[in-house]
Amino acid sequence: MIPALGLLVGLTIGLLLDPAVPVWMQPYLPIAVIAALDAVFGAVRAVLDGIFNDKVFVVSFLSNVIVAAFIVFLGDQLGVGSQLSTGVVVVLGVRIFSNVASIRRHLFKA
């Protein structure tokens, strides 16, 4: 419950402050958001599995975001940025889906 409140607080801060994102950072933002979503759903699943670990969560979150952004950056430098972005989105999307499916099994037993 408290982490969910934390999420709400973060959303509110972001909506109120409306920070200007530098142009160079904008291509990485969607990828970072998806990587963060992946980490969050992974953490929820771990909580339900009873094996949640805060250190793993933080480290996996940061590394996901950074690695995803790095892959897109590398792709941009090599001229295949959009293709690599697609790859990242596909991989993280599949992971999000199966984690959400597992959460669903935990919650609804279906």
Next chain:
Amino acid sequence: MIPEPKPRRPDASMTLITSMLERPLDPGYQQAADRRAAAGLPPATSTRTAVVIAMMVVTGFLFATGAQALRAAPTAAASVKSELVGRIETLQAQGQGQEATIAELRKQVSELEALALQQAGAADLTDTITQLEMFAGYTAMRGSGLTLTVGDAPSADADSDTGSRPSSGFDSGRVTSSDLQIIVNGLWGVGAEAIAINGHRLTSTAAIRFAGQAIIVDFRPLTPPYVITALGDAARMQQLFEPSFAGVYLAQLGEQFGITSELTAGDGLTVPADSLTRLTSAKPLDGGVTTRSATTGPVTSGTDGSSLGPDPGEQQGTEETTR
């Protein structure tokens, strides 16, 4: 006895996809839980530690920032677009106001002309002028006729089937300028006396063209549906139009591309005057009038001094003297 080797998984070459699909959870969680269990602690830590909460705040911040940053661009474009739309509408309203002024002034001019002709003793010319003006699209007309409404196919905005329309590059369900040209020419052919599209009079110099995606009639862009008003003998025109080339063409457009069309006869239809008509040539009238009064010679409906008459000087003089 040699122990049998472990059988190879049939999908071993797809381990990447398998591991992605079957073990989407970070293996780190399981390892950490195992370590904690080995140390005699409960496998899961609390979700209420400061790090987790801080991380969730950061996540929320990231989501909000992402949503706003990635949505900002379209709203900026939309505001520019709405501003442009507003400007266009203002200018169109202004243009319509000025067209109304032109029509009013033109009415005054023709009244003065009629008066002048009467005073000069050439009242019989008024009929000729009226008829000529009618054909030239110079006066608004009213009478019975046909109303033909042509519209794009209902699915024209979506990705409709690609037909083999000669208008390559356009949606096949859209009415093209050449469709309108064929229809209008067909209407002229069956005896229409005056034609207007969406309230714009077609004269002998009016062009129906494409500019980008819009149909331009006499330099004015039109939006579908296109309402073509053709004055004339309604029953006869309808009878002749349907089997004519244009009628058959229109029917085929409807069958093959779903372009909608509706032909109705009606009374009391109006066709406005063409506000862009201007005098481009004038010549002295030979015959009866000149014998009566030399100065009424060049009978014109001139409205501007820059007309390209064969003798502008005399023409201007005429205006002076006949008044």
